[in-house]
Amino acid sequence: MEGSVMHTSDTQVAARQVQYVHMPPQEPQEPSQNVSIPHIIPPAQSPLSPPLLAAGLVAVLAVGALTYWFVLDGNGFTARAEPVRIGIVEFEQQTDAFIGFKEQMTKLGYAEGKDVVYERSRVVPGPTMFDDMKVAIHRMLDEKVDLLWLSLELQAKVGVAVTKERNDTTPIVFSSRFHDPIEYGLAASYRSSGNNATGVTSDLFEIIQKYFEFFKEIDPNIKKIGVFTDGFMVPPIGDRYLQELKTQAPRFGYEIVEYTTAVPPPEAEAEFNRVAQTIKKGDIDALFHIAGHHYERQERGESELAIKLGIPFAVPYEDIPHGGQFSYSDNFTASGAQSAFMVDKILKGTNPSDIPIEYGAKTELWLVMHRARAAGITFPESMRFKAARIFESDAEIPPLY
Template sequence: MEQAEQTMQPAQRPSPSNLVYIVGAALVLFIFFLGAWWFLGRISRLPEQPQPFVVVLPMWDSPPGRPLTEGFVKKMEELGYKEGIDIVYKRHGFLAPGPETLGVVRGIYESDLTEGIDLIFAAEWSDTKAAQEATKAVGKPVPIVFADITNPIEFGFAETWASPGANLTGVAERRNDVVEKSLELFTGIVPGIKKIGVAAQGFMLPGEPSISYYEALLEQAEKMGLEIVEYTTDVPPGPGYREEVTRVFDSIQKGEVDAWLHIPGHFFTNQQTLEHQLALRLKIPHMLPAVEHNDETGELVGLFVYGADFVEKGEQAAIFADKILRGGTLASDIPLELPDRYIIVINLKTAEAIGVTIPPEILELADRIIE
């Protein structure tokens, strides 16, 4: 026992250098964890960066589609929506009108709804109808804002003007009022008009805005003692359709009609150009419900335009979108609005070509005169 006790060694104390190392390492770890705790706490208190709104733009390749979209995007930027930061636009391009186009557009909307979007800017009737059907089919009542709808209650886009209901709202027109004013101005510009030619069945799209404009035209013309001369075709859109449209217009002879009126909403995108050429050949006045241009020269077609400016209507629709996206207002609670204004455009170049003198009182009403 005594021998064992004699062999035991006293415990070793840490050297001063080792002690400094241990204390330093502990201090470094303490500072690290303290800094991490502070950093994570600060990050957790930072506000989350808002995700940009996702908005689908129109797809129907009709004359109003592009300027409506132009006005909408322009106004959204003015309202503070920077593309790529505050808002992302889904652009699918413009699809040519045709019997199958409505179904194609509806399918694209359904796909977008599945992926997740905040709003559909549907612009005119065909886009709006496709969007309405898509939101019902998918079961996601994403808000839809339109800019070029006529008779919205009659066609099932709204319950009332004051309370649209459902998930749609926007800028709309009362077609009868517009057509009545158009015919009054038209007959004021060219007194003595009795027979007005139109491209009707086979040219018009099987929906809006063609149908309501056509029906309102027949009603108002009868009241004013005017005859509507209808030109039709049985050839469906597709190969050879342009040739058929050209054939019909080429067959019209001088004396058959006193004037020509363009019905909005047609299969052949550049029909207004062919109508303009027809009017020049027959030397008759040609009226349009919106500003249209020659697809070859870019010049304004027609003698006279009465209607709302599409770019301005797109801008007006953007205000609806802003109320929904940032204002948190339901589409169903935003009353429908008429266009802010209607414009009158007189083309004096066309007037000279067809031998028509515009009365001074009509020129005074014009918002724009093409010299």
């Protein structure tokens, strides 16, 4: 699938919450008959040292900057004179993260159409996606956005590199979904990125471990887990996820069975259907879907394969609307909302490197009962008890994008 980018300029907004500065009420003073006139020191006799004069100049400039960004009314500083402009570079699959982010910004007091404008560019997974990201980010920086909100670690890595190359300190807030942000080069540490970025990340180790535990709960006899990898997945998205699957599998007594192809991406759907036809009952005991694939709705094809084979099928959170029997992942809407608090701090003056990277606060198990039943799978009571959401039909699953 060829990568492409769509530019939408949502004049979606959010209003800025501003802290009012109130002076205590002052009692009126009667003029005194014995008021002394202070002695005014002529400039030539001023006792101010050059450092003090410099400090005064800095203070004047700071006040000037504030009056540019804020307007003053009878109660103090109330609103920014010009709207905050936030550049968004996103994949369709993370639309719910943006929705959560925008809704939380509104709750923080950022009024729509007044103090913030979201300028969005959408990127499609494929061979040109990194070039598309660079074009979008360069354009936004040229247009002087105040902050970049990047929905996945791929865009974030490009954003950090581009701003460094341009010697640009525009803040970046990101979501990291399929890579550890430290290993991936986004940050020096969780405590401090050491650069102009911060964000919310998934705990990849914990998520893969829980998936494997759930497979054990469904069927302790599972040994072989099938995964469509090289030629089907987009490596920059799914490579680290696959590595973690392979690393943890032996601890659970699992073998990862890979299905690969060398056909070019435009032929991925036809090739998937061909390969799927060759897989027989008993070849694999479970199926795991890795996000980021050339065949756009591959999770749907894998769902049909799991039903044919009568095996459990796990997918990442963002793919559950179109396929999969269960998902255990960060709730993207909640992670997007979590990132809004970081943006709020940055807009109020905090340096991104002073805001620690956080794990997603809301990781959820979702079960899709009718798909499991179609494959002859019964979720144990332990999983039903842990599930945040249980869906009886496709119609009940919220549209995440």
